[in-house]
Amino acid sequence: MLSEKMDVELNRQINAEMFSSYLYLSMSGWLESKGLTGFAIWMRAQAKEETFHAEKIYTYVHERGGRVILEAIDKPESEWDSPLHIFREALKHEEMISGMINDLVDLAIKEKDHASNNFLQWFIAEQVEEEANVGNVVDRLALIGDDSAGLFALDMEMAKRTFTEEEA
Template sequence: MLSPKMEKALNDQINAEMFSAYLYLAMVAYFQDKNLSGFANWMTVQNQEESFHAMKFFRYVAERGGRVTLGAIDKPQFEWESPLAAMEAAQQHEAYITGRINDLMNLAIKEKDHASANFLNWFVAEQVEEEDSVNEVVQKLRMVGSNGGGLFMMDRDMATRVFTPPVE
């Protein structure tokens, strides 16, 4: 059984994950508008991952006897100065989500909720991968700079990313 504090925090995280999916969907539209279909594909995969994360939290709350309560999702930013600025925004957002996951883990430990701590371990590891993935793109975009050929090559590479749901 979840404590009221843990249930509220997990519901808040469902909202944060849904906002992440929505933000990345806004980035899909941005990249499509810039004719960067590979970047749009990369962000589509991000959107799918965040939706998966939200549902993983959703199922967990229900499995622990909690009540899922969905809140409004804020309107995401939808315009960026450049592809680099969009990816830097994604990088900052992933760091924010990592902080939220760490706060959830701290709460689970404080509440002596070992089941939630165990559940959250998956997300702790996942955020390492999430931050690394977006950081790699940011670093490559910084190397490419204003070189259109480099951006074209990156766009082609980004088109190969696919969403593979993790085994639960």
């Protein structure tokens, strides 16, 4: 059984994951409008992954006898200066999400909630991967700079990303 505090905080995380999905859809829309279809595809896959994360927590809350109460999702940004700006913002966002997951683990440890601690370890590993993936794109975009041929090549590579639950 989840404590009331853990239930509240897991619900807060569901909202944060849904906002992440919404943010990445917004980023995808901006990228698409700039003709960067590959980057847009990458961001749409990322949005799907964030929805999967929210649903994973949703299921866990119910399995542990908690109650999911969905709140409004904040409006995401919709304007950026460049793909590099978008991916730097995405990296900052992923670092914030990592902090939230770490806080959940701290709460689970404090409450001696071993089941939640175990459940959350998957998210700890996932956030390491998320930050590394986005950070890699930031580094590559920074290297490319204003080279349109480099941007085109990276855009083509980014289009290959797909999302499946088995990979998440």
